[in-house]
Amino acid sequence: MPTHRIYSISFASVYPHYVAKAEKKGRSKAEVDQIIAWLTGYGPAEIETVLGEKTDFETFFAQAPPLNPLRALVKGVICGVRVEEIEEPLMREIRYLDKLVDELAKGRKMEKILRSE
Structure with missing residues (x-):
């Protein structure tokens, strides 16, 4: 899939997969939202707005x-790629989020996920 098509995918279409991945491993939607807030600065109400508006990934990170x-x-x-070696800025942002949710699902402590330790 060309990368420009990935950017046009709505954040709302992927968000349930992030939550399901976390919940499958005993983590919560609130923890997924905490990760999103830490990474992007969006608060809970803003996340809900982005979800409701079906904002695409490019706009999600740009705004x-x-x-x-x-x-x-x-x-x-x-996804087989070192996050720190991704040169395309938007793809790197998307993969940061993917990696953080992956760490959550693997049972890592929230303090470590949020790089506060």
Whole structure:
């Protein structure tokens, strides 16, 4: 799939998969929302608005409040690619989110996921 098509996918269409992945492993929707808030600066009401408007990923990240500068500390492999080596900025942002949700589903402590330790 060309990357430009990925960007036009609505965040709302992927969000339930993030939540399902977390819940399948005993984590919660609230924790997924906490990760999204940490990464993007969106609060709970703003996340609900983005979901309701079916905002695409490109707009989701472009209109986010200031992105967390600590997101650069997110390292590792997701979908067979090292996050820190992704050159295309929007794809890197999407993969940061994927990696954080993956860490949540793997049982990592929230303090470590949010790079506060």
